Amino acid sequence: MSKNRILVVDDEKLISWSLAASLKKDGYEVDTAASGAEAVQKFEIFKPDLVMLDICLPDTSGLELLKRFKATNEDLYVIMITAYANADSAVQALQDGAEDYFGKPFNLEAVKHVVERAFEKRRLKKEVDYFRNELRRKSDNEKMVGNSPKMIEVFKMIKICADADAKTVLITGESGTGKELVAKAIHYHSARADAPFIEVNCASIPENLLENELFGHEKGAYTDASRRQKGVFELAEGGSVFLDEIGDMPYQMQAKILKATETKRFRRLGGQEDVEANVRIITATHQDLPKMVKEGRFRGDLFFRLNVMNICLPKLRERKEDIESLVQYFVDALNEEYGRSVSHASPETLEYLTRYDWPGNVRELRNCVERLMMLEQGKVLTPEFLSPEIKQSKVAAQEPDSPGMISSDFAGEHIVLPSTGISLEELEKMLIQLALKKSGGNQSKAAKFLKTSRDTLRYRMKKFGLSESGKDGENDGFEASVSGSAPQASADNLRWV
Numbered sequence: 001m002s003k004n005r006i007l008v009v010d011d012e013k014l015i016s017w018s019l020a021a022s023l024k025k026d027g028y029e030v031d032t033a034a035s036g037a038e039a040v041q042k043f044e045i046f047k048p049d050l051v052m053l054d055i056c057l058p059d060t061s062g063l064e065l066l067k068r069f070k071a072t073n074e075d076l077y078v079i080m081i082t083a084y085a086n087a088d089s090a091v092q093a094l095q096d097g098a099e100d101y102f103g104k105p106f107n108l109e110a111v112k113h114v115v116e117r118a119f120e121k122r123r124l125k126k127e128v129d130y131f132r133n134e135l136r137r138k139s140d141n142e143k144m145v146g147n148s149p150k151m152i153e154v155f156k157m158i159k160i161c162a163d164a165d166a167k168t169v170l171i172t173g174e175s176g177t178g179k180e181l182v183a184k185a186i187h188y189h190s191a192r193a194d195a196p197f198i199e200v201n202c203a204s205i206p207e208n209l210l211e212n213e214l215f216g217h218e219k220g221a222y223t224d225a226s227r228r229q230k231g232v233f234e235l236a237e238g239g240s241v242f243l244d245e246i247g248d249m250p251y252q253m254q255a256k257i258l259k260a261t262e263t264k265r266f267r268r269l270g271g272q273e274d275v276e277a278n279v280r281i282i283t284a285t286h287q288d289l290p291k292m293v294k295e296g297r298f299r300g301d302l303f304f305r306l307n308v309m310n311i312c313l314p315k316l317r318e319r320k321e322d323i324e325s326l327v328q329y330f331v332d333a334l335n336e337e338y339g340r341s342v343s344h345a346s347p348e349t350l351e352y353l354t355r356y357d358w359p360g361n362v363r364e365l366r367n368c369v370e371r372l373m374m375l376e377q378g379k380v381l382t383p384e385f386l387s388p389e390i391k392q393s394k395v396a397a398q399e400p401d402s403p404g405m406i407s408s409d410f411a412g413e414h415i416v417l418p419s420t421g422i423s424l425e426e427l428e429k430m431l432i433q434l435a436l437k438k439s440g441g442n443q444s445k446a447a448k449f450l451k452t453s454r455d456t457l458r459y460r461m462k463k464f465g466l467s468e469s470g471k472d473g474e475n476d477g478f479e480a481s482v483s484g485s486a487p488q489a490s491a492d493n494l495r496w497v
């Protein structure tokens, strides 16, 4: 490993000689200069990591040299050497970017500590820069894939939130749709990218520890609080706090989060004064917050505050056109991770993957590709190792071709009727549900689609227990059907694919 280089600039020969000898003994590479002109020359050639600079030089002021050196290399550490009478200049030097100073006459042991401290600080700074760049690189690598119109809308919203420095953002969507990726994308594409992004999963931290985690505590706030400790809101200063699973935030804590979002201030546990919070708060949940508000489980005021900017992530089954590019993206990423050289998924495999409904969304798709890559020996992913559920989804679509089955496309949905038969009433109910789904619940449009009158439709909806509000009987719900997510529709023996 190369040695750290130190340039000692002092016109008093005895001082520079004793400093150089002591620093060399400590393992540094040292050079000396007795004037400003010589220092400038040596600075160019020797390229020091640290300069020890006397404030009073025969041909120039150490303060001038300090500015010149720092302008050339802003990461350079400079320690000023000053006579005690020159304390004002030392203060000026610190303001101009010097790291530290010591006075003459000096104790070599004390100087040694000043130098060690400077290099330790430099090492830590490098380490922090390294990890920050790593994180950034990681976030850049974690691309968000998708060309569907729904994902393009999501990308537009990410850009708007990042560019406008939105102070609160709510990300909603089913589990595995990419909420965490969106939160990172907002942070790393905004002016806050160089400050920390800190994630807290509200569901995984016990209620009694959450406040401490978020806001920190003062010394003596509780029995074990032997010193003041910063919480996430302070540690993320200038950056973003990502509160995942905000729906699981305890009700009491919600009021504190509301205060922090509204006033940009919070209080440490056991603290008497508010602390300023310069952070963007990104929240995410897979839960239905408006419903939770109605049920009194989530504060309405906090919901409205968070919901100012809402990014709603589409389910994977609603953007199946993205599946092929996602699969290729995961194949490439996993090739790199496992040192494999799989080229792609076969058309038949892709057909299976496109038929399946992906209740676990993109996370489930990624896991599926990973499993195929582990089991497949060849360069192309074949359907051989697909799970039974995924294979079943295609069988379901193909079965109608077998004797005794009926298959049809209706209102854009592929309907499969079982070989065991189906009652006319069940079929009628399902068609009404499909028509309502297609019309977004609009009864006039649904009636027109079914070539019947609105009154007839309403009569039949009532007959089948499909309520006007968009909900039908107890469990067999219109809500579930219109979401398009229910492979088993109202009749158990029917399947939509």
Ligand SMILES: Nc1ncnc2c1ncn2[C@@H]1O[C@H](COP(=O)(O)OP(=O)(O)OP(=O)(O)O)[C@@H](O)[C@H]1O
Pocket (backbone or CB within 6 Å): 142, 143, 144, 145, 146, 173, 174, 175, 176, 177, 178, 179, 180, 181, 182, 285, 286, 326, 329, 362, 363, 366
């Ligand atoms: N559009 C996308 N492009 C590429 N990868 C994606 C995309 N969306 C999600 N992923 C991947 O899917 C997995 C799940 O994503 P993520 O953790 O962001 O989902 P989530 O909505 O936060 O899930 P949960 O609610 O369970 O926390 C991750 O591996 C993520 O990298």
